[in-house]
Amino acid sequence: MRKITKIGIAGTGLIGKGLAYEIEKQTEMELAKVLTRRDLSTMEGYPFPNVLTNDVKELTESCDLIVECSGDVIYGTEVIDKAINASLPVITMNAELQVTTGSYFARRGFITEAEGDQPGCLAALHENVVQMGFKPLVYGNIKGFLKLDPNPEDMVYWSKRNGVRLDMTTSFTDGTKVQIEQALVANGLGAGIAEDGLLAPASDDLNETGAELAEEAKRLNHAICEFVLAPKAPPGVFITAEHDPRQKDTLRYYKMGEGPYYTLLQNYHLCHLEIVKTIKRVINGGGVLLNNGESPKFSVAAIAKNGLQPGEKIDKGIGSFQVRGEAVDMTSNNNHVPIGLLVDAVIKQSVEAGKVVTFEDVELPDSLALRAWQETMQEKTVVTK
Structure with missing residues (x-):
């Protein structure tokens, strides 16, 4: 009898919802749990309400494989940490997370970006x-x-x-x-x-x-x-x-x-419709399609769009009107702040328009994502010595 793989999804946005429809049609997969931060009482329109949960532990205990597609670096890092600690393979459609904390997880377990993006x-x-x-x-x-x-x-x-x-x-x-x-x-x-x-x-x-x-x-x-x-x-x-x-x-x-x-x-990329291909790849032992590697060479720095002033708060750097991201060589930009970490951040000193935001320029709240980045930089320093 063919094994039915229980799939969990973290995220109920455009990607997560669309993927849920596709998994539900597969014969060798079962949509086991879908993690959301939304109040479940407000989710009447979700097509599979019986699988919704706000509990990460319930997600990891119910599934054989997790697809993380929340689009959130800080939250997604916490979810993947629980999945990796439970020895579950993780598929992401979250390039923002991969370039920020993906290497931390690549050193600890199975993580791959999905086909589609x-x-x-x-x-x-x-x-x-x-x-x-x-x-x-x-x-x-x-x-x-x-x-x-x-x-x-x-x-x-x-x-x-x-x-x-x-x-x-x-x-x-x-x-x-x-x-x-x-x-x-x-x-x-x-x-x-x-x-x-x-x-x-x-x-x-x-x-x-x-x-x-x-x-x-x-x-x-x-x-x-x-x-x-x-x-x-x-x-x-x-x-x-x-x-x-x-x-x-x-x-x-x-x-x-x-x-x-x-x-x-x-001539196309069909996002959630293609994630199923990567799920099947992993189920069948196909290995990692793509991740950020254990020792990355490139990151995405935060660049001030306009001048940033002391006391200014950046709620979320990616997609803000304060900063944008640029791919940079990590060796020559070893003090840059990855744009994915700029969440609930407070500017400490002025940053001119067009300049890279450094760790001296900003105060960041503690998070697993920040600690994961710091470990990656430490590992990189050790490797390059």
């Missing part, structure tokens, strides 16, 4: 193209719009129109989300970045831009993670790669171009 899709595409003999040079993320300091009125409008939280809408628009995604890919796939903040070229032709980025990767002597501003391109991911020169004529015949660089495009 751009990092997981790039990791899956990486597996595919490498199996075909390609050597990736560029891990590309496609973005249609970027405004580093969007105004609140526009963000409220688009948030309501798209049914997506205001902070998420803002982090998509100001580039924080894509910077987080590409830092995660760099750490997880052993690639690098061309410069802090990424190059972010505009593109009307992915093949042409991919080739230009590949030239930069060759100059740097390592693969790079980048994003392109391409409003006319599909909302997917791409890899630009080299191949054995002996395959050049065949690749031309296959309509891949003249080479020596070939761009392979996945």
Whole structure:
């Protein structure tokens, strides 16, 4: 008899709810528990009310595998800690958490980002193209719009129109989300970045831009993670790669171009609909698709959008109108504050617009996430000595 795997979900937003629908249709899975911070009496519209719980312990004791998709770094870290301590495998759709505390958990148990969001899709595409003999040079993320300091009125409008939280809408628009995604890919796939903040070229032709980025990767002597501003391109991911020169004529015949660089495009990412693929991967012993690695090289620093003043409070950095995130090399930015830790933070000294927020600039409340980051930095220091 086929084993039924009991799946738990942490999160009841767009991703969590959509995933619950998909798990319910699977024959080898059972939707066991769904963790929410919301008052259960207000959840009449949730499609599976019998599985809802506010108790993390009930979640971990009821499930064989946990999918964390709360979109919250601090809370998600607490939940995953309980799951790892219970020896449960954890799948995330939470790149923000992965680049902040994912390495802490990668040293302790099984954690992987899911296919569906751009990092997981790039990791899956990486597996595919490498199996075909390609050597990736560029891990590309496609973005249609970027405004580093969007105004609140526009963000409220688009948030309501798209049914997506205001902070998420803002982090998509100001580039924080894509910077987080590409830092995660760099750490997880052993690639690098061309410069802090990424190059972010505009593109009307992915093949042409991919080739230009590949030239930069060759100059740097390592693969790079980048994003392109391409409003006319599909909302997917791409890899630009080299191949054995002996395959050049065949690749031309296959309509891949003249080479020596070939761009392979996945023209979609379907978020929660694709998480099921990663669940099945883990159930069947497929291993980690992508995580932040045990000793990351890249992080996402908080950059002041406008001047920050002493006493100013930042309720949540990701998606705020005070700071945005940029992918940075951790070695040359060893005192930066990861934007995922800026929650209920108070500015201690002035920070000029465009400057990186450091630990001297801000007071942070104690949290497992903060302690996890501090341990990761200590581990990194030991490794590099």
